[in-house]
Amino acid sequence: MAGGVGTHERGGRRGRGTALVAALGALTLLFGVLVSVVGGAGEAQAATVTGQIGNYGGGCLENANNSTATNNPQQLNYCGTGLGQQWSRYSDGTIRVQGGCIDTLNGGTGNGTRVVLVVCSATSTSQKWTLLASGVVQNQKSARCLAPLNNQVYARVAVTIATCVNTNAQKWALPALSTPTTTTTTPPPPTTTTTAPPTTTTTVPPTTTTVPPTTTTTVPPTTTTTVPPTTTTTPPTTTTTPPPNQTTQVWDSGFTASGFDNFDDTPWNDVGASAPVIVNSPVTPGAKAAQFTMPAKGTRTEIVPTTAEFTEGQDRWFRFSFVLGANFPTQVTTWQVLTQWKNDGDGSPPLEITAGRGNLNLEGGYGYPGTPRTFAQTLAPAVIGQRTDLIVHVFFSRDPSKGTVDVWDNGAQVLTGYKPAGGTLYPTSKASTATLSSYWKMGIYRDSAITQQAQYTIESAKVGNTRAQVS
Structure with a gap:
């Protein structure tokens, strides 16, 4: 399009x-x-x-x-x-x-x-x-x-x-x-009345019952033993009520078995770059991965998981595992996005993970309606040639006091309970960034001023309601 x-x-x-x-x-x-x-x-x-x-x-x-x-x-x-x-x-x-x-x-x-x-x-x-x-x-x-x-x-x-x-x-x-439905009325068929035959009443003769005399037996007095009361302690019942909006949501990229079948249909979201391809994983024997290649001055090559969007009050876990190629430009000083949780609408997303200045970073807020509420948090060094496993835990909310992000890099927690200045969703407004939800997309999206080629593979991506579901 x-x-x-x-x-x-x-x-x-x-x-x-x-x-x-x-x-x-x-x-x-x-x-x-x-x-x-x-x-x-x-x-x-x-x-x-x-x-x-x-x-x-x-x-x-x-x-x-x-x-x-x-x-x-x-x-x-x-x-x-x-x-x-x-x-x-x-x-x-x-x-x-x-x-x-x-x-x-x-x-x-x-x-x-x-x-x-x-x-x-x-x-x-x-x-x-x-x-x-x-x-x-x-x-x-x-x-x-x-x-x-x-x-x-x-x-x-x-x-x-x-x-x-x-x-x-x-x-x-x-x-x-x-065509609207048109109904006409058809007269009902005539009603046939059936007269029941007369009822014959039979008189039954009265029955005489002789009651035998009653014999009274005197029962000896009963000795009553008083049993001390029993004290029963009932343990309290704990009822776990799931929080609102926590519908089951489990999704897996499944590149090895399914290629791109678990992503939105082609054509991909490409500008100045070729579409991603399925390749043999550079680090996991027998596994497949999605490879993204960005030429000099190219802008984007991205894919979108086929899964439900994320709305107010939802608590979600994400696994994002990837390998930066040997010549990936990790030292750029402008924007270079690897994955993002994008608001429905135009403009910059509430949450994105970038590679630049030698690090992986959590950024966002540039497109906040009205006035940007930007933030940047360094997560870990951007390492080339080996697999990086990020687990990202997001509580989605437009309220900055509620929306939180936790991040683990290769099993070590590097961000805890972080509250972005603009929340983890953008508020609904008349601005172009107005939204009711966000969705996940991944690939390379970067400043067209970058002159180095970039290539990386996504090894695995998952969504779940718990950390165990994405581990």
Whole structure:
């Protein structure tokens, strides 16, 4: 997908996905048609047409994370077969997915207002959309058009409403209209009443019962022994309630068995560099690894795990194992990212691990909405030619007093309970860095001013709810 890579300046260097699909001519939209026939006399057949909504610039409209929560954000992403990309367009103007309708956030009409999923309403004009002949989809309340944020086309960019302009980023290919169900009333068949035959009553003669005389037996007095009371101590019951948002999340890169199967679909996120390749691990016999090569003045070559995003209050563990090549430029004095936890939206991420000035560093906060809240923590020396195992523990929160990071380098803890100045998620705002979640991506992303070639391999990457799951 062309465009949407952001600038090469530090403050805006984290745009995601530079090439989802090259152009509409290369975009294959597989519109699935589901026809539901309502049986029975007097009822018309009704057809619901479902399929992808493809963007002319590339990619497809998606209900983020397949969530049906009210105000769940909509995004542009790689075209796939998930439920969040199975859309239906109705003659009442609504566009529906997973039982809900897309709307502007709180019915807003301003430029850049987020598009979200809500409960369908028959009276809300902000839920009504008009497909114009030019391919733009216009919101009937605001007269603005459906568009990725800032008309930039890259993976998981937020979808908004924007001033309508003649650009492929605002043009969409939609499924055909769905036919509403029409029901007619058929008179019920006549009711047949059956008269029961008369009931015959039989009189039963009375029964005479003779009760034998009662014999009374005198029972001798009973001796009662008093047993001292027994004291039973019941141990207290401990109930462990999992904290909120701690859904099970376990993911493994699995390069040896699966290649790139556990990552988002190609094309990769490449600018001025070739796509990564699967190679034999340089340090582990019989294992496979993902190799990234960056030529002089290249900018990025990255991949994105196919796993759920990270939201407020989630506690997650990550393993990131890699080998820096023999000529990897560890002494650069500008930015050079190895992996990052990227906010949904444009701009620099809340958390990133960089290689520079001879060290591995935890950095972030450059893209904090409004005013940057930057930080940098040295983790360990950047060693070339041998495997480095990082375990990173993150409590995700927009609140800087709650969001924390712990890091282990080759088993030794090098950062404990660190609280980044801007939190471990960015707060939601109208800025381009507005977000409800972050996602993980890895590879090389660096300043185009760097003239040395760089190459490294990722040996293993994991996500889990506990340290044991990623060890």
